[in-house]
Amino acid sequence: MPKSLAKLKAASDAPQREKGAILRQFKSWMRKEKPEKRRAYRPRGYMTRKIGAAAFWLAFAFMFLVVFFSAIQPNDPADAQTRNEGAELTLNPATTTTAVQYAENFAKEYFTWKPGDEATQDRKKRLTPFLAKGLDPQAGLQTSGLKTTSTFLKAEIKHIKEMGPNRAYVTLEVFYKLGLPKEVEQPPASPPSGTDAANGGTAQDGQTPPPENTAQPPTKTIQYEPKEVSKFFVVPVGYDKNYGIYDLPKFTYIDRQTTMEADDRAKGLRAADEPYEIKENIRNFLTTFFSSFAADPKDKLGYLLSDPEHQNGLNGALHFVSVTSTEIYQSGESQTKPADAAPKETEANGSQQAGTAASPVSGEVTGAATATPVTRTYIVLCSVTYEDPVSKDRFMTNYRLTVTEKEGRYIVTKMDEK
Secondary structure, three states: OHHHHHHHHHHHHHHHHHHHHHHHHHHHHHHOOOOOOOOOOOOOOHHHHHHHHHHHHHHHHHHHHHHHHHHHOOOOHHHHHHHHHHHHOOOOHHHOHHHHHHHHHHHHHHOOEOOOHHHHHHHHHHHOOOEOOOOOOOOOOOOOOOOOEEEEEEEEEEEEEEEEOOEEEEEEEEEEEEEEEEEEEEOOOOOOOOEEHHHOOEEOOOOOOOOOOOOOOOEEEEEEEEEEEEEEEEEEEEEOOOEEEOOOOEEEOOOOOOOOOOOOOOOOOEEOOOOHHHHHHHHHHHHHHHHHHHHOOHHHHOOOEOOOOOOOOOOOOOEEEEEEEEEEEEOOOOEEOOOOOOOOOOOOOOOOOOOOOOOOHHHOOOOOOOOOOEEEEEEEEEEEEEEOOOOOOEEEEEEEEEEEEEOOEEEEEEEOOO
């Protein structure tokens, strides 16, 4: 009996024990520590390299997109014209031909003056439209005590120097005529009519005698001696909606002697190694060519001249006289086509001597080579004399010609290419 009660009690307590076991297991699981996560090892500079790589690929992608859209963009002529117009706007307006003309107009008014208050006031009035505010109204000319006169003759442009985005120094050579004052004594006036000079100036019968000591002293007048001079004149030209002179003009000096040296026309050329007959043929051709070049029209000259840049000759403006000098050089453009290969067969003598190889006799070959046309090109430096048909004056000039010979005919293919 007691055993059966114990079994029944154990059976009734089994669910409770099972729940307690589950609860204990859950609590023990909750009390377990979570495993520590280990961070991966990263060497020093790892993040820097990552950032650099990202920046590189971003830049690469940007450049790729720029190139891609530039390639697929249509080439619009209107856009090209707009870009060209934008480029033209960057030109300094103070260096244009309009600015040079403006400087010449200013020089004309500057180098025109006369002494006297009225003349200086007139000069001031003429210069006012050119000068910037604050500048001397006489543009630097000292008019107090001015005694000379000046007349503008002409001006020639010599140099332009940019001094800023809209400014430049325009250097002119100005030619003008100065009037240098000189005192001149005028002889006294002649005696009045009705006097007798032989009798000491006494009056004739019936006339009132002149007063004593009536002789007039000589008078002094100012005359201007002309003298033509020239000066190198620097005009500061600026542009701000219109042109103006932004500073007082200056004077300078430019050496008229050039520092250029004459070209060595034969530099790099090799003298033509041709027989005398060929060179003489070229010289004779030059006489024919320049006779046609001076007198013939374009269509007739085309038989001797094939240069597209020099299709017209002088057309009678000058008469040909002679070719005064000629130098003939090898061009390097000569084209000699090889003759067709012909079999070179040698026949040994019927009986060969010991130690002697069979060879052609006197360079003879069997079979004939086929002849082909040969094109030879020469560089010719020459000096030619012409004569003016009206004045009969003579002029000499130099030419550099490329003369080509083909099938026995000469023609000028290039003229003054260098």
